[in-house]
Amino acid sequence: MMMFGASKADRRLLPEGRLAGPMPWVIAIMMFLTALAAAGGLAMESAAARLGADLGRQVTVQIVLADPAKRDQEADAARQLLARQQGVTEVRRIGNDEMQALLRPWLGDAGLERDLPLPAMIDVSLSRAGRDRLGAITNALRTAAPHARLDDHASWLAPLVSLIRALGLLAGGIVALMVGATAAAVVLAARTALNTHRQTIDVMHLMGATDVQIARLFQRRIALDALFGGVLGLVGAVGVILLLGERMREIGSELVGSIALPWTAWIVLLALPLLAGVLALTVARITVQRALGRTL
Amino acid sequence: MAGIVQFENVGLRYGTGAETLSDLSFSLAQGGFYFLTGPSGAGKTSLLKMLYLAQRPSRGSIRLFGEDVVQLRRTRLPGFRRRIGMVFQDFRLIPHLSAFDNIALPLRIAGVDERDLVTPVREMLAWVGLADRASARPPTLSGGEQQRVAIARAVIGRPEMLVADEPTGNVDPEMAARLLHLFDALNTLGTTIIVATHDIHLLSRVASANVMRLDRGQLQDPTGALRYPPRPDFGQEARP
Ligand SMILES: Nc1ncnc2c1ncn2[C@@H]1O[C@H](COP(=O)(O)OP(=O)(O)O)[C@@H](O)[C@H]1O
Numbered sequence A: 001m002m003m004f005g006a007s008k009a010d011r012r013l014l015p016e017g018r019l020a021g022p023m024p025w026v027i028a029i030m031m032f033l034t035a036l037a038a039a040g041g042l043a044m045e046s047a048a049a050r051l052g053a054d055l056g057r058q059v060t061v062q063i064v065l066a067d068p069a070k071r072d073q074e075a076d077a078a079r080q081l082l083a084r085q086q087g088v089t090e091v092r093r094i095g096n097d098e099m100q101a102l103l104r105p106w107l108g109d110a111g112l113e114r115d116l117p118l119p120a121m122i123d124v125s126l127s128r129a130g131r132d133r134l135g136a137i138t139n140a141l142r143t144a145a146p147h148a149r150l151d152d153h154a155s156w157l158a159p160l161v162s163l164i165r166a167l168g169l170l171a172g173g174i175v176a177l178m179v180g181a182t183a184a185a186v187v188l189a190a191r192t193a194l195n196t197h198r199q200t201i202d203v204m205h206l207m208g209a210t211d212v213q214i215a216r217l218f219q220r221r222i223a224l225d226a227l228f229g230g231v232l233g234l235v236g237a238v239g240v241i242l243l244l245g246e247r248m249r250e251i252g253s254e255l256v257g258s259i260a261l262p263w264t265a266w267i268v269l270l271a272l273p274l275l276a277g278v279l280a281l282t283v284a285r286i287t288v289q290r291a292l293g294r295t296l
Numbered sequence B: 001m002a003g004i005v006q007f008e009n010v011g012l013r014y015g016t017g018a019e020t021l022s023d024l025s026f027s028l029a030q031g032g033f034y035f036l037t038g039p040s041g042a043g044k045t046s047l048l049k050m051l052y053l054a055q056r057p058s059r060g061s062i063r064l065f066g067e068d069v070v071q072l073r074r075t076r077l078p079g080f081r082r083r084i085g086m087v088f089q090d091f092r093l094i095p096h097l098s099a100f101d102n103i104a105l106p107l108r109i110a111g112v113d114e115r116d117l118v119t120p121v122r123e124m125l126a127w128v129g130l131a132d133r134a135s136a137r138p139p140t141l142s143g144g145e146q147q148r149v150a151i152a153r154a155v156i157g158r159p160e161m162l163v164a165d166e167p168t169g170n171v172d173p174e175m176a177a178r179l180l181h182l183f184d185a186l187n188t189l190g191t192t193i194i195v196a197t198h199d200i201h202l203l204s205r206v207a208s209a210n211v212m213r214l215d216r217g218q219l220q221d222p223t224g225a226l227r228y229p230p231r232p233d234f235g236q237e238a239r240p
């Protein structure tokens, strides 16, 4: 790869093969953790975005009245009023059968057979403009159907979304720390390599090798080592992510289901080892050139 | 003839002790052949290190190829070093590289194309009698063979100036004579040669050589008065 820049001739100046030492393995471990944190962060971000988009677009109107006739009457009034409101995109009364189906698991058939006074429920979808005039809609509703109670999904979704956002930020912070730790590992590896090859470097220097020429020898190897560690760590992380995804799908919950990795996140994950390689290349070059700059 | 090397009141002090070298003032002529002698510990290696830009003097001025190298910016050092060939007292061959690759090193550093360096390196190997050891690594070579690889590496780039520190220390007299003959041939082609040695028998081997003698950090008659054997016109060349 040209970007790691070292001609075939340059490569013959140092012994071939990987640099000894734990750096590739350290980077593999860090890449594993980084990829998991990044995947978590990206999944959180996309879940928050999806929930945030729905946030407050859904409200439910409940009419709690013991008398079924009055209840139906207010429900109809509420429905008609809501349908006429600006910013309301959809109004749907939840039918009795549907309600009973929802309740059956809790009350059982026997519980439902008794003449249980179920409230009338109306699902309302709002446009963004409708969301902004929710207060006006509520007021209008109160005159048309005095027993109507409006349930704003935003009130219980908002803390969840902010929690998810916070988790996403935390993941971002962890990724940033990992980048720092990876850079530190590369600095240590570069210094070790410099010490190991001190004699060779001194001789090359005295024969007129430039700092850039010498740095090229090291940065290429260190970058390839980092790339190797990065790929290894990523493979492990992707395995874990796929396994977790499988488990989540088995839970089948809508909330858990919304935590999914968008395809853009996969691109980011696949780019991570390459980024590690480029990071290692840059850090190694700077480290080597600074060390050489202190010599004559 | 222009001086290729000019020292003026050069002093060198390692750490805080007394000066290892003091008040060195001399000028070497381009194309000259110089022996630097003196007992062990006199400071021969230290003087050569300043010559091949591995050591800055503590005081004084050094001009090399007509430029002051004491104040030279780091980035300009490689250009100067590529004009100088060096034979280190301890060889400093790169242990993981073959004899061939060790000798090719200066050419590779200078960016010579791989295709263009095979022939000269092979010729050089043959010249120092190591044609059949091209792929041997230094640890598998004898001391004398390592020394010859070091010499081949120093001269392969046709340097303008060759600085050799005890280059015959590890070879038998016959090989020493051959190596000096190699230096002499190089000198005839125009390379300025500076050879440090404590072996006074060597001095008579090169008829045209000047002799400088270091003793306790002082240079005695740097202009060739100690030529070996003395020549009637001594001291007339190499004077600034
Ligand atoms: N890097 C160094 N640090 C401190 N002292 C040194 C160093 N190199 C040489 N010396 C001292 O300088 C003196 C001259 O050494 P050197 O130049 O090697 O002499 P020679 O080559 O003539 O034997 C010796 O006393 C030696 O101990």
Ligand SMILES: [Mg+2]
Residues within 6 Å of the ligand: B044, B045, B046, B089, B165
């Ligand atoms: Mg010495």
